[in-house]
Amino acid sequence: MAITAPPPATPNDLLGVTKTLDLLAPRWSVWVLMTVSSQSLRYAEFKPRLPWLADGQLHPRLRHLTNASVIERTEYAPRHVTYGLTSRGAALLPVLTVIASWGDTYLEKELVANQHTGVAEPERIAPAQNIDDAVALLAPRHATPILWSLQARGTATAKTLATEAMPGYGLTAVYKPLERLVDDGLVTPSGTDGYQLTASGRALAPVFQAISAWATAPSPEADTHRPRELGGAPSRNRSGPWATTPTRLPAPAVPAAATARPALTTMPPPGPAWKSGDLFSHQIPARPISPAGGPLR
Structure with missing residues (x-):
């Protein structure tokens, strides 16, 4: 099978995705971000929401x-400071919705007895926890x-992935991250020294697409006075199902749960504010669950 290199503009999208994942990766960052999604809060008001x-x-x-x-931090007086979303932060909320949907569909859940029927069913996981766990796999x-390269190629050898996804590293360096992705259920071996995405790995297409669109969109004028770590002018001539413009090739088929939302080939519009019930399922947990190990959580 002939192997072609990814489109030259793809690294621009990949850089935006990796930087956004770095933004979300520090533990509890997503919880803090979503806690201020519906209203600005003073420092002391976080405690009852994130006990x-x-x-x-x-x-x-x-x-x-x-x-x-x-x-953004707004100081009204020395002891009156509030924290709320910027317009850039508000635009990130629909992206978090896409990540949460993928996590709810593909991350492992333990079976628990329904308190009303006694029938075992998958446990309910808070969206913020699904996002945290999904980011922990991708960051x-x-x-x-590596996932990006496999999405572009379909199948690739370890040598190709080492050259493309880890330039400057030797061949042996690629095996450890590959083994982790295999253990997490996102990549599977295929043939002699070959690898390809699993169904859950292919279903990440709308996740990376949404993140890339957000990361490469220009910041609103209201936020131009703030320092920026992400984004910039949108790159041009993108292609591939994880890029921010439509591709000539169809994206991999994904379950309806992962695609039942507006097209992610453009910047997602700001969605409604997260409600506390959405953030924490039905009630604030005593403490979020920790990943239990094994594939996908």
Whole structure:
């Protein structure tokens, strides 16, 4: 089978995706971001909403998200400071919805007894937890470049992936991240030294597409005075199902749950604010669950 290199503009999209995942990756960052999605809050008002988060953990997350221009800090008086979403942060919420949907569909869930019927059924996971767990799979170094390369090629050898996704590294360096992606159920071996995406890996197409669209969209004029870590002018001549413009080739088929939303080939419009019930399922958990290991969570 002839192997062709990915389109030359693809790295622009890949860079935006990896930077956005780095933004979301620090633990509890997504929870903090979604907690202020419906209204601005004072520092002390975070505690009843995120009771497990220590004071020493909250401040670094707020600073991290503020530096990334998705949360803004407004000081009305020395002891009256609020934190709320910027327009850039509000535009990120529909992207989080796409990530949460993928996580709810593909991440492992334990069976628990329904308290009313006694019938075992998959546990309900908070959207913020699904996002956290999904990002934990995608954010490790080299994970997304490898997935991106496999999406463009369909099947690739370890040598090709090492050259394309990990330039400057030797061949042996690619096997550890590949093994992790195989263990997580996103990649599967195919033939002699070959690899390809699993169904759940292919279903990441709308996730990366939405992230790329957000990351490459120009910031609104209202946010231009803030320092920016992400985004910039949209790259041109993109192609491929994870890029921000339509591709000539059809994207891989994904379940209806992952595609029942507006097309992600353009910047998603800001959606409705997350409600606390959406953020925490039915009630605030005593503490979010920790990944239990095994494929996909």
